[in-house]
Amino acid sequence: MRIAVLALQGAFIEHEQMLHRLGAETFEVRQLSDWQQPKDGLIIPGGESTTQSKLLRDLGLFEPIREAIQDGLPVFGTCAGLILLSPMHLGTMDIDVRRNAYGRQLGSFYTEQDIVGIGEQIPMTFIRAPYINKVYGDAEVLAEVDSHIVAARQGRQLVTAFHPELNTDPRIHEYFLQMCA
DSSP, X not given: OEEEEEOSSSSHHHHHHHHHHTTXXXXXXXXXXXXXXXXXXXXXXXXXXXXXXXXXXXXXXXXXXXXXXXXXXXXXXXXXXXXXXXTTTTOOSOEEEETTTTOSGGGOEEEEEXXXXXXXXXXXXXXXXXXXXXXXXXXXXXXXXXXXXXXXXXXXXXXXXXXXXXXXXXXXXXXXXXXXX
16 A cells, blocks of 8 residues: 655654554655655645645645545545645545644643544543534534534544654554545
């Protein structure tokens, strides 16, 4: 299995390390020629969503990525990646998002919570994280923390408001790889 990892900014290396642990091959997407390689899925990491969105447009990646997701390419967006899949940016997921919902860096925290279809007591590291105000259409809630939606799925799209790549538990990445199979 070969997974593209958007490597414009953010915690992309940690995603690559987790995928390698699970036996998946990865490659970094930094420009349009990278994107044109064969792939079974895409990870959009955390970082700064406005910066990433601008870079996607400037590099000519925005439309090809959106079209691939709309055509069924599995995608996993974490934190800023969640925001990028919302109607505010790529618009491929039926979610209403609140950016920086947990405040500044000092508002970062760790918890463990069950995620539907993935498992119990999944580690969740939140760093200047968003949350999902509501899902609609075909999107479904997978997890909540303090009555806020922090994980969702719509077809072959998976999002988390937290950073599973910063913990050692591989279950969320395993779940994503199953979506790519």
